Amino acid sequence: MQKLNLPENNFRFKTEAGKKFIFDEVRKKFVSLTPEEWVRQNFIQYLIRQKKYPKSLMAVEKQITMNRKLFRFDLLTYHRTGQPFLVAEFKAPGVKINQETFDQVVRYNMTLKVDLVAVSNGLQHFVCAIDYENGSYSFLKEVPEFRK
Numbered sequence: 001m002q003k004l005n006l007p008e009n010n011f012r013f014k015t016e017a018g019k020k021f022i023f024d025e026v027r028k029k030f031v032s033l034t035p036e037e038w039v040r041q042n043f044i045q046y047l048i049r050q051k052k053y054p055k056s057l058m059a060v061e062k063q064i065t066m067n068r069k070l071f072r073f074d075l076l077t078y079h080r081t082g083q084p085f086l087v088a089e090f091k092a093p094g095v096k097i098n099q100e101t102f103d104q105v106v107r108y109n110m111t112l113k114v115d116l117v118a119v120s121n122g123l124q125h126f127v128c129a130i131d132y133e134n135g136s137y138s139f140l141k142e143v144p145e146f147r148k
Contacts, residue, residue, distance in 0.1 A: 001038045004122035009045040035092035039122035053146045088118040
């Protein structure tokens with residue numbers, strides 16, 4: 001798979017019927033290894049290993065309902081209180097991050113009300129802190145460490 005702008009990790013892989021799979025520590029199962037999944041798994045490991053996010057407080061590819069429509073976010077992390085904290089949207093490395101990508105994750109946040117929104121294609125990463133009180137947001141240089 002393509003080298004990403006994230007720390008390297010050791011993953012478990014398997015091949016079945018000519019198709020490659022990667023082990024997802026959060027979902028505790030092998031999942032199809034697509035370029036987007038490669039980005040997701042590397043970003044998850046970055047959060048766990050470098051930023052100290054507990055994998056027990058992560059949800060991957062879960063559905064939410066907004067205006068009677070189903071949507072699926074890529075990654076959601078929670079505070080220890082159970083409140084959503086960070087929602088992330090991932091794209092394959094060959095997909096350019098654009099306004100449409102941000103619009104997608106911001107739509108999810110209308111329901112989730114997280115503190116942080118992240119978008120990554122594995123090569124570029126964008127993280128925004130949401131200030132609900134002032135109705136604004138600010139870009140951060142990197143994902144902050146998990147606060148205990």
